[in-house]
Amino acid sequence: MxxxxxxxxxxKKLKAKFFEFADWWMPLEYVGTVKEHLTVRNAVGIFDISHMGRIIVNGKNSKNLLQYITSNDINKLYPGKAQYSLVLTPQGTIMDDIIVYMISEEEFLLIVxxxxxxxxxxxxxxxNKKFNVYIEDITLQTNLLAIQGPKAEETMQKYTNYPLSNIPYYHFKKDKIVNKNVLISRTGYTGEDGFEIVVSIDDVKEIFNIFTQEEKITPCGLGARDTLRLEMGYPLYGHELDENTTxxxxxxxxxxxxxxxxxxxxxxxxxxxxxxxxxxxxFELMENGIPRAGYEVYNQKEKIGYVTSGNYSPILKRGIGLLYTNSVYEEVRIKGRDKLLKAKxxxxxxxxNTSIKKGEKKNVS
Incomplete structure (x- = not known):
């Protein structure tokens, strides 16, 4: 279940339409995926992404453990800094892509x-056997909200005394929103400026309702989150990333x-x-159509790969997607519904030219 x-x-009060995703019952959309997508690109939207896993690693050997199981360099972190990284199998394939938050020299938060x-x-x-650190899954004790869009900072600033402009991209601060303890991180998965907030289940309802009712921030579902990340080319685990991929x-x-x-x-x-x-x-379709994950990719009549993610881009107003092919091509054909669609x-x-700040636009899954 x-x-x-x-x-x-x-x-439900906000009229969300639900679907099952990653073993969670999640909002797909509220007022429509395209409208929610454009709201995030032009103003601000709020996502409940509490399905994402949250794991605490704490102890004097925490840094050594994480250095051993992740691909990025944990030694580049300092308290208040976050880092995108990978967890790999012994075969060098991708077990997961994660974000590591360094809370202190001995305590880390992983978002998986x-x-x-x-x-x-x-x-x-x-x-952990040779490192002997404390590891706890706090997913069900906390919630994770994402406030995303070019107006995210000015909207959130009304409810916290900490100057959010002091939080650079991929940094975070433990502080308060409406007097509730939170972790505020300048990260996201939309390609826009914004924040992700870790908050206890005791306090999340008040914060969520302030943003959706008082501020009238548009609630957004995973439908818009997917089209937003796709326009940025951000990979999604189970699509572009898996244990068969390096x-x-x-x-x-x-x-x-x-x-x-x-x-x-x-x-x-x-x-x-x-x-x-x-x-x-x-790839971008050069004719009408909406590509979907799993569609076959051809070079003339030869099958050369497959679509990993595909959808309609509300900004470009055409079908776009990501694909794996056996070599480099300038133009391909996407097979959908027994029709070959031309794509570049x-x-x-x-x-x-999105609103991400600090000049860094790396993937932030």
Whole structure:
């Protein structure tokens, strides 16, 4: 049975349409995916993303454990800094993509994909034997809200005394919103400026209702979250990323720090660095149609790959997507509903000049 959000009743009051995603019963949309998408691009929207896993790692060897099980360099972190990283299998393939928050020199918070929460929690426990740190899954004790869009900062600032302009991209601050203890992180998965807020289940309803009722922030579902991330070319676990894919193939070599020392998957990554079996890229349809994950990709009559993510872009007003192919192509054909649709291969992001601040537009899944 699907897990339920703590705020499910509040979403029902807002007329959410639900669907099952990653073993959770989640809002798909409220007033319509396209309208919610455009609201985030132009103003501000709020998402309940509490399905994402939240795991605390605490102890004097926490940094050493995380350095061993993640691909990025934990030593680049300092309290208040967040880092995008990968958890890899011993074979060098992607077990999950995560965000690591350094709360103190000994305490870290991991945000992991919902479908992988139990897997990553158990992987941490399995590799903790020689590090002996405290590991706790706090997913059901907390909620995670995302306030995203170019007006996110000015909207949120009314409810906290801490100057949000002091939080750079991929940094966070523990402070208060309407006198409730929260962790405020300048991160997101939309390509716009915004914040993600970790808050206890005791306090989340008041904060959520202030933003949706008093501020009239548009609630947004996973439908809009998906089209927003797709326009930026951000990968999604289970689509572009999985345990059959290496960071080299997924264009995530920038979060692999081979020079940092030993970590799980390193030897395999070195061996596979020049042995890619597929190429990840973006595409735009050159004729009417909406591509979907799983559609086959052809070069004339030869099958050369498959679509990993596809949808309609509300900004470009055409079908876009991500695909894996066996080589590099400039133009391909997408097979959907027994029709071959012409598409040009492009390098994401599909849209530029969004409101992300501090000049960094890396994936923030």
């Amino acid at each position: 699907a897990k339920r959000l703590f705020l499910e009743d509040e979403h 994909n919902a479908i992988n929460t139990e897997k990553i929690f158990n992987w941490l426990l399995e590799n 960071p080299w193939e997924a264009n995530l070599g920038w979060v692999v720090k081979l020079e940092k020392g030993e970590f799980i998957g390193k030897d395999a990554l070195i061996d596979k660095r020049n042995k890619k079996t597929k190429v990840l890229n973006g 291969v492009v390098k994401p992001p599909f849209i530029k």
